[in-house]
Amino acid sequence: MGTRQTPLYDFHIANGARMVPFAGWDMPVQYQDGIKAEHLATRDSAGLFDVSHMAQVWLSGDGAEAMLESLTPTDVGAIAEGRVRYSLFLNDSGGVLDDLMVARLDGTLQLVVNAGRAEHDIDHLRAHLTADVEMIHHEDRALLALQGPKAPQVLARLGVDLSGFFFMQIGHFTIDGIETIITRSGYTGEDGFEISCSADRAVQLATLLAGDDAVTLAGLGARDTLRMEAGLPLWGHELDETINPVAAGLRFALSKRRREAADFPGAAAIMKDWNNGAPRLLTGLLPQGGRPVRDGAELTLNGELVGLVTSGGFAPSLDAPAALGFVDAALVEPGTELMAVTRGRETPVVTAALPLVPHRYIRG
Amino acid sequence: MLRYTEDHEWINLDGDTGSVGISPHAIEQLGDIVFVELPEAGATVAKGDSVAVFESVKAASDIYSPASGEITEVNEALLDDLSAITPDAAHDCWLFKIKVSDAGELDEMMDEAAYTAMIG
Numbered sequence: 011m012g013t014r015q016t017p018l019y020d021f022h023i024a025n026g027a028r029m030v031p032f033a034g035w036d037m038p039v040q041y042q043d044g045i046k047a048e049h050l051a052t053r054d055s056a057g058l059f060d061v062s063h064m065a066q067v068w069l070s071g072d073g074a075e076a077m078l079e080s081l082t083p084t085d086v087g088a089i090a091e092g093r094v095r096y097s098l099f100l101n102d103s104g105g106v107l108d109d110l111m112v113a114r115l116d117g118t119l120q121l122v123v124n125a126g127r128a129e130h131d132i133d134h135l136r137a138h139l140t141a142d143v144e145m146i147h148h149e150d151r152a153l154l155a156l157q158g159p160k161a162p163q164v165l166a167r168l169g170v171d172l173s174g175f176f177f178m179q180i181g182h183f184t185i186d187g188i189e190t191i192i193t194r195s196g197y198t199g200e201d202g203f204e205i206s207c208s209a210d211r212a213v214q215l216a217t218l219l220a221g222d223d224a225v226t227l228a229g230l231g232a233r234d235t236l237r238m239e240a241g242l243p244l245w246g247h248e249l250d251e252t253i254n255p256v257a258a259g260l261r262f263a264l265s266k267r268r269r270e271a272a273d274f275p276g277a278a279a280i281m282k283d284w285n286n287g288a289p290r291l292l293t294g295l296l297p298q299g300g301r302p303v304r305d306g307a308e309l310t311l312n313g314e315l316v317g318l319v320t321s322g323g324f325a326p327s328l329d330a331p332a333a334l335g336f337v338d339a340a341l342v343e344p345g346t347e348l349m350a351v352t353r354g355r356e357t358p359v360v361t362a363a364l365p366l367v368p369h370r371y372i373r374g
Numbered sequence: 375m376l377r378y379t380e381d382h383e384w385i386n387l388d389g390d391t392g393s394v395g396i397s398p399h400a401i402e403q404l405g406d407i408v409f410v411e412l413p414e415a416g417a418t419v420a421k422g423d424s425v426a427v428f429e430s431v432k433a434a435s436d437i438y439s440p441a442s443g444e445i446t447e448v449n450e451a452l453l454d455d456l457s458a459i460t461p462d463a464a465h466d467c468w469l470f471k472i473k474v475s476d477a478g479e480l481d482e483m484m485d486e487a488a489y490t491a492m493i494g
Contacts, residue, residue, distance in 0.1 A: 045431045046406045231405070231432055243494050301409045324431045326406040331408065 016062035017152045017212040023221070025227055033126035035063040036231040045231035049326040052236060053367075056158035058219050059226035061197075066148040066206060067135065069119040073142035078112065078119060081138060083255075083259055083274040085265035087112045092176040098255055099134060104276030104283075105251035106258070107134060109243065113180040113193055120180070122153070122204070124245050125216070152212035155205035157202030157236070159370065160224040165192075165203065168218060176374035177201070188215050196279025197233060197355050199369045206331050225273055237323045238334060239366030241294060247305060247320040248292055248334055257288035257336065259364065264281075290317060293342045293361035295333040295350070297322075302331035303350040303357050309335055310349045316341055319350055327367050337361060377440070377480050384465070385440040385472075388479060394440060396428070398461035399493045404430040407456045413470055417445045426469050438473035439472065441479050447471040454455035465478050 013036045022029060027038035038060065040048060051057055070080060078086045084097040091114050099107035108127040111121045123131040132147055139145060156164060162172055168185050169190075175181060180193045188211045195203035207215050219225055234244070241259070243249045248258050254276075264284065268274050272281055297303045302323050309317035311327055322333035334351070341348070348362040375387045382400035382485055385392040402406070409429035419439045437449035448470045452459065459467050474480070484492060 040405060167488050235431060291429075301411070302434070304434060323430075324406070326431070 014063075016060055017209040018060045018062060018216055019227040021213050021216055021305055022060065027227075027229060030240070031043050032230055032331070033124075034061060034103065035125060038227075039312065040229040040231045041227045041350060042144075042339055043226070045229070046267040046324075048226055048228035048232035049235050051226035052158045052200065052228055052232060053224065053327050054158070055224045056160040056164055056202075056222075057157060057198070057232060058216065058225050059155040059157065059178070059217070059230075059233055061155045061233075062151075062152040062212065063125035063203065064153055065123045065125065065132065066151050066153060067121040067132065069121065069135075069143055069146060070117065070144040073140040073151060074119050077135075077138055077143050079268070079274070081134065082112075082113060083264045083268045083277075083280070085114065086119065086266045088102075088265065088267070089119075092179055093179055094180050094195055098260065099131060099278070100255075100264055100275040101251055102275050102280030106245070106249040106252045106253055107251060108245055109249055111193070111195065115180050115182070115191060115297045120199045121188070124322070127245055132298075139306055150209050151206050152215075152218065154205045154207075154212070154216060155196055155202065155233075156205060156225070157198040158200050158221055161200070161202045162372070164219060164222045167222060172372070177371040179292055180374075185215060186218055191213070195239075197242055198236035199242065199365055199367055200201045200236075200350075201370055201372045222266060234321075235323060235326055236331060237366065238321050238323065239327055239367040241292075241334065241366060243292070244321060246368075253336075254283050254288055256280060256283035257290055257292065259292045287339055289339060290336040291339050291342045292320075292334060292335050292364065294337050294364045294366045295319065295322070295359045296362050296366075297331040297333060297359040298360060300331065302358060303333050303352065303364060307333075307352045308359075309337060309359070310351055311341065316348065325366060332366055333359065334364075375480065376486060377483035379438065380492070381438050382436060383391045383440045384475050385480065385483075386465075386468075387474065389475065390430060390477065391446060391471050391473050392441060395464060395468045395470050396408060396437060397405070397489070398464040398494075400435075401459060401464050401467075402461045404428055406431050407459050410453055410456060410459075410469075412450070412453070415445055415448050415470075417462060419443065419472070437469065440483065441472055441476070443472045443475040443476045446471050446473050459487045
């Protein structure tokens, strides 16, 4: 099976990207300056990412709210027009099938789901479709993420009025004649925006945004280091069918009304951990001595297995290696010294609170 | 005499001792290098043994000895500034020197032209 190309494929090539296969797509892992430079440019100024590989799925109709509530622990009814929520597709044992964003715009529920889970998620939604729900998978739309402290200035220079538009809001905006739907959200821990537009305007929009001196093109490599520092989970690493969202630090994604009703998939297992605490919890990990630890390394204390590394690499903003992993709840207190074991080689690591780099969202 | 392995190491043999590094192509593919582990001087290694590790932002890469022999010297100065390990500087960035026990091992390796053809 061949890989798919986003509407920005030629744009990436023209800008010197190194393309790699990712979740069935040909995606830029980095441009010429490299992952560290793109990461730091995003933290210091603004980075522009093509995230068109993620699936944009819209649900409308009288049954859309109820259908989505049957699959997630989110109080979908409480998502006001113009607002965005982080949500989870759950299985009956309380594991996570995927994480997603849900927004309400013009009365339609607009979902963005992970590229690697898009086929699964769309099948999952389709299996639960009721006669009063219409589902559209918008393969005709592109998605760009403009992230970093100067992102609002970049949009303002293009005539976008951001007054009254804060973190986790969604709205319609026109940029140089291009109709866009913008959410103030992202996957870097920084202030920023995800901008959806018709696929046939994607190159025009990317060219405009990249033309601002404050903007650096950034690939999936930097996207991963940024989200790791920000402590944001990646499905397949910090989240999967066996991981309870309480363990992954996602209590905030379990809406109060839904918890009280305990009427979501896996509610029994999840509420048990909600009330009693999960046996293992997600934590940051700082490897000592300069050598990174990687996904899959075992975490030990006095030779006993006490956890697992789920993401690991280098954290450019810390100028040091960093990792995420699950550790026995009794040991997650920041500063706990553990060993990460990879093929018999031991690297000392110290637990650290998440996020490793503070979030800088702009809230209303 | 400069030779390359299929794993992108180079060895530059002078008499019976060769300096060993990784190719410009390998350095470019690694991207930002964040950690390097070098072997210890005095170690005896066989051709194909994992003798060093390069860690980039995204992944760890083993470096294999292109020849059998004894490691006589290690370039510790390389570790002072990893950002100096660039494709352009690849042939200055030797990792270690090895006293080769069987120079015949190099006969099957690629010269510059063959290596350039391999990486396309």
